[in-house]
Amino acid sequence: MNSQTFNKLTPYMFMAPAVIIMAIALLYPLGYMVYGSFRDWDPSQSISETEFVGFKNYITLFFDPAFRESLSVTLIFAFTVVIAEMVIGVGLALLLDRNIRGMSVLRTLFILPMMIAPVVVGLMWRYMYHPTVGTFNRTLKSWGFEGVDWLGQHALLSVIIADIWQWTPFIFILALAALQSLPRSALEAARIDGATGWQQIIYIKLPLMMPVLIVTALLRLIDAFKVLEVILVMTEGGPGLSTEIVALRISRTATEFRELGTAAAMSNYLLILLLFFTLAMFAFTRLQEARAARLARQVQEEG
Amino acid sequence: MEHDRQNPAFYALLVALIFMAVGPIFLMFVNSFKLDVDIIGGTSGLLFLPTIQNYETALCDILWYEPDHIDFCSLKFGGAFINSLIIALISTFLTLVIGCMAAYALVRFRFMGRDTASLTTLMVRMVPPAVLLVPVFGLWNNEFCLDRDGLIGGWIRDTFGGRGDVCLAGTHSGIILVYVAMNLPFVIWILQSFIVQVPRSLEEAARVDGAGPFQVFFRVVLPLIKPGLAAAAIFTFRIAWNEYLLASALSDRNTKTVPILIVNNMSEFNVEWGVIMATGMLLAIPPIIFTLFASRQIITGMTAGAVKG
Numbered sequence: 306m307n308s309q310t311f312n313k314l315t316p317y318m319f320m321a322p323a324v325i326i327m328a329i330a331l332l333y334p335l336g337y338m339v340y341g342s343f344r345d346w347d348p349s350q351s352i353s354e355t356e357f358v359g360f361k362n363y364i365t366l367f368f369d370p371a372f373r374e375s376l377s378v379t380l381i382f383a384f385t386v387v388i389a390e391m392v393i394g395v396g397l398a399l400l401l402d403r404n405i406r407g408m409s410v411l412r413t414l415f416i417l418p419m420m421i422a423p424v425v426v427g428l429m430w431r432y433m434y435h436p437t438v439g440t441f442n443r444t445l446k447s448w449g450f451e452g453v454d455w456l457g458q459h460a461l462l463s464v465i466i467a468d469i470w471q472w473t474p475f476i477f478i479l480a481l482a483a484l485q486s487l488p489r490s491a492l493e494a495a496r497i498d499g500a501t502g503w504q505q506i507i508y509i510k511l512p513l514m515m516p517v518l519i520v521t522a523l524l525r526l527i528d529a530f531k532v533l534e535v536i537l538v539m540t541e542g543g544p545g546l547s548t549e550i551v552a553l554r555i556s557r558t559a560t561e562f563r564e565l566g567t568a569a570a571m572s573n574y575l576l577i578l579l580l581f582f583t584l585a586m587f588a589f590t591r592l593q594e595a596r597a598a599r600l601a602r603q604v605q606e607e608g
Numbered sequence: 609m610e611h612d613r614q615n616p617a618f619y620a621l622l623v624a625l626i627f628m629a630v631g632p633i634f635l636m637f638v639n640s641f642k643l644d645v646d647i648i649g650g651t652s653g654l655l656f657l658p659t660i661q662n663y664e665t666a667l668c669d670i671l672w673y674e675p676d677h678i679d680f681c682s683l684k685f686g687g688a689f690i691n692s693l694i695i696a697l698i699s700t701f702l703t704l705v706i707g708c709m710a711a712y713a714l715v716r717f718r719f720m721g722r723d724t725a726s727l728t729t730l731m732v733r734m735v736p737p738a739v740l741l742v743p744v745f746g747l748w749n750n751e752f753c754l755d756r757d758g759l760i761g762g763w764i765r766d767t768f769g770g771r772g773d774v775c776l777a778g779t780h781s782g783i784i785l786v787y788v789a790m791n792l793p794f795v796i797w798i799l800q801s802f803i804v805q806v807p808r809s810l811e812e813a814a815r816v817d818g819a820g821p822f823q824v825f826f827r828v829v830l831p832l833i834k835p836g837l838a839a840a841a842i843f844t845f846r847i848a849w850n851e852y853l854l855a856s857a858l859s860d861r862n863t864k865t866v867p868i869l870i871v872n873n874m875s876e877f878n879v880e881w882g883v884i885m886a887t888g889m890l891l892a893i894p895p896i897i898f899t900l901f902a903s904r905q906i907i908t909g910m911t912a913g914a915v916k917g
Contacts, residue, residue: 315821316717320725323710323792330789331732334743341746351750397625405614411622413903415629420895420906422850424867425888428874429632432639432881438648440635474629475910482911531736534852534867538874552738556853559742572739583734 335576342569348559355566362570371546372554372571378461379550383529386468391522393469394476395514399506401477402484412481415474423471427538430467431456434539460540460548467535472528476521483517484510516593523586527579551575633892640885647881662886685869685887692865692891694780695855696848699787703844704837706788707795708803712825714796715803716811733793737853744786745857748777778860786854791844798843801912802836803829839909842898849894866891 337352342362344355366372401411418426433440434455442452455463487510495505511518533552536542542549542557549557551571559568639647641658664671670686713719714726753775776782806829814828830837852867859868870887873879899906 312821313719316713316719316722319709319713319717319821319825322706323796324725326706326785326789327728327732327792330744330785331735331740331792332728334740334747335732335735337747338739338743341743346746348745352746400621403614409903411626412907413899414626416903416906417633417896417899418629420846420899421633421892422852422867422888422895424850424852424870425636425892428870428884428888429636431874432885433632433635438881470628470632478907478910482907527734531738533736533738534850534871537852538871552736552853555738556741559745560857565742565746568742572742576735576739579734579736580731583731587730 338569338572341566342573344566346564346566346569348563348565358566362566363573366567366570366574372551374546375549375551375554376574378546378548379530379552382461382465382468382532382548382550383526385465386472386529387522387526389465389469390473390476390525391518394473395480395518397473397477398480398484399510402481412478415477418471419475423532423534424538426467426471427535430463430470430535431539434463456540457544460544464536464539464548467539468529468532471535472525476525479517479521480514483514487513519589520586523582523589527582527586530575530579633896636885636888636892639881640889642882644880644882662882663890665883666886666890683869683873683883683887684864685866685890687862688864688866688869689890691780691859691863692849692867695783695787695865696845698780699784699791699848700841700845702784702788703791703795704841707792707840708799708830708833708837709825710792711796711799711803712829715800729793729796733797735790737790737851740786740790741853741857744854745777748782748786748858749775752776752782777858778863780863783855783858783863783865786858787848787851790854791847795840795844798840798909798912799833799836802833806832835905835908836912838902838905839912842902842906843909845898846895850891 341352341355343357343359344352345358345361346352346355401408432438434442436442436452436454436457439455441455445452453459491509491513492505495509500508530550531552532550533556536548536550537553540548542553552575555568555571555575558564558571640662641660642656643659643661646656666683666685668674668681668686669684670689710725710729714722714729776785810832811824811828814824819827850867851865852871855865856868856871859865866887870884870891873884873887
C-alpha cells in the first residue's frame with residue numbers, strides 16, 4: 306500500500322466505526338420501524354410472518370380519540386414548559402448577570418436538577434405531591450389551607466411544574482452565557498446615551514441574544530418531546546389519559562396492548578413532528594450564518 | 609476581581625433560588641435516612657433519629673453482614689447497580705472513542721459522503737428513545753440473533769446454557785450497542801466544535817515530523833481537546849446511567865439496571881418511601897459527584913452544544 310492511497314482512506318477509517326454502529330443500531334431500526342408500521346405486527350411474531358395492511362395503522366390512529374388526546378397532551382406539555390422555562394430562565398439570567406461572588410457555585414447548584422436521573426426526579430416529586438404525606442400538602446395544611454389534589458385533578462400542571470424545575474436551569478445557563486458574550490461596546494454606548502435598565506434589556510440585550518435564544522428554545526422543544534420517565538414515575542399517564550404523552554402511549558401500546566404495528570406508526574407520527582422542528586432549527590442556523598457572513602462582507606467592503 | 613455590592617433583596621432572591629433548586633434533592637437525602645414510620649407519621653423537619661436501615665435494605669444482596677431487620681432480601685439493588693455501572697462505563701468509553709474519531713474526520717478531511725454523514729448525524733440527534741423502542745425491541749429479540757445450530761451460537765449456548773437462539777436482547781452488549789448508537793450523534797456534534805479550535809499548524813508540524821494520521825490524532829489532537837472529551841463523557845454517562853425505557857425493553861432478570869428497579873418498586877401498591885428514596889439517592893450520587901467536580905466542563909459542553917449548533 307503506498308502512502309497516497311493511505312491518505313485517501315484515512316477519513317473513511319476514522320468514520321467507519323461510527324458509521325457501522327449508527328447504521329446497525331439507529332438507521333436500520335428506523336427503517337425497520339417504517340416497514341413495520343405498514344404491518345399487523347404482534348410481539349410474538351417475527352416480521353416476515355406479519356401481514357401487510359397498508360396505511361391501516363396510520364388511518365386508525367388518525368381517527369383514534371385516545372391518540373389524539375395524547376397528541377394534544379404532548380403538544381400542550383411541550384409548548385407550556387418551553388414558554389415557561391424561556392420566560393423564567395431568561396428573566397433570571399438578566400437579573401443575575403452581575404458581578405457577584407460565588408456565581409460559579411450558584412451555577413453548579415443550578416445544574417444539579419438536570420443531571421440526576423429523570424426516574425429520581427419523578428420519584429422526588431411524586432413524594433412531594435403525595436396527598437397526605439407529601440411536602441406541599443403538609444405545608445398547606447399547617448398554614449390552615451385545604452390540601453390540593455396535585456396528581457389527581459391537576460396532574461398535567463403538576464407534571465409541568467416538575468419539568469420546569471428540572472430544565473429551567475438549562476435555559477438560564479445558556480442565556481447567561483449568551484448575555485456575557487454580548488459586545489460590551491453596544492451596552493456601554495447605550496448607557497452613555499442614558500438608556501434605562503429596561504430600555505437596555507428590550508432594545509439591546511434581547512435582540513442581540515435572540516439567535517441563541519431561538520436555537521435554545523428549539524433544542525428544548527425537541528427535548529420536551531422526549532420526556533417520559535418523569536411522567537411515568539409520577540402519574541403513569543393517569544388519571545385517565547390526562548398526562549399520557551405520546552412517548553408513554555407508544556411504550557404502552559407496544560408492551561401492554563401488544564400492537565407493535567400501531568406503536569410503530571405512532572412513533573412515525575412523532576418522528577415526523579420532530580423532524581419538522583429539527584428542520585426549522587437547521588434552516589434557522591443556516592439563515593443566521595448567511596446573514597453574519599453578509600454583514601462581515603459588508604464591513605470589509607466599507608473598511 | 610472586584611465584586612459589586614448588591615441590595616439585600618437580591619441576596620434573598622438568590623437564597624430562594626438555591627433553596628428551590630436543591631430543596632427537593634435535600635429532602636430526598638433526608639428522607640432516605642428516615643424510617644417509614646417517621647416519613648408517614650409526620651415528624652417533619654430535621655428532628656428524627658437518622659438510620660441507615662433503608663440503605664441496608666436496598667443493598668442487602670452485596671452486604672457482607674446480614675442486617676437484623678431484613679428477613680428476606682427481595683430488592684436486588686447491588687446487582688442492578690453493578691449492571692448499571694458496567695453498561696454506563698463501557699458505553700461511555702466506546703461512544704467517546706468512536707465519536708471523536710468520526711468528529712475528527714468530519715472536521716479535518718474533505719471526502720466523498722462527508723456532507724451526507726454530517727447531515728445524517730445532525731438529523732438523528734432528535735430521535736427520542738421512545739421511537740427506537742419498537743424497532744429495537746423487535747430487532748434485538750428476533751433478528752440480531754445467532755442461530756442455535758450455528759457455530760458461535762451453538763458454542764455460546766453450550767457454554768452458558770439457555771435454549772433456542774442466542775439474541776442480543778437480555779445481554780449487556782445489547783443495551784450497550786443501542787446506547788452507543790443513541791449517544792454518538794450528540795458526541796460527534798459537540799466534539800466537532802472543540803476540534804475546530806485545534807490549530808492546524810500543530811498537526812502539520814507533527815505530520816512533517818513523520819507521524820501517521822492515527823499518531824497525529826491520538827498524540828496531538830486528543831490531548832488538546834480534553835475539556836471537550838470531559839464534557840462529552842459526562843453527558844454520555846449521564847444518559848446511559850439514567851436511561852430507563854430502552855433498558856427496560858432489552859434487559860432480562862440478570863441485566864436489570866437501577867432505573868428499572870426503581871420504577872418497578874414505585875408501581876407497587878404500597879410504596880416503601882424510605883427504601884425507594886435510598887435507592888434513588890444511590891442512583892443520583894454519581895451524577896451529583898460529577899456535577900460538583902466538573903461543573904465547568906459541563907457548562908462549557910452545554911454552551912458549545914447549543915450556541916455553536
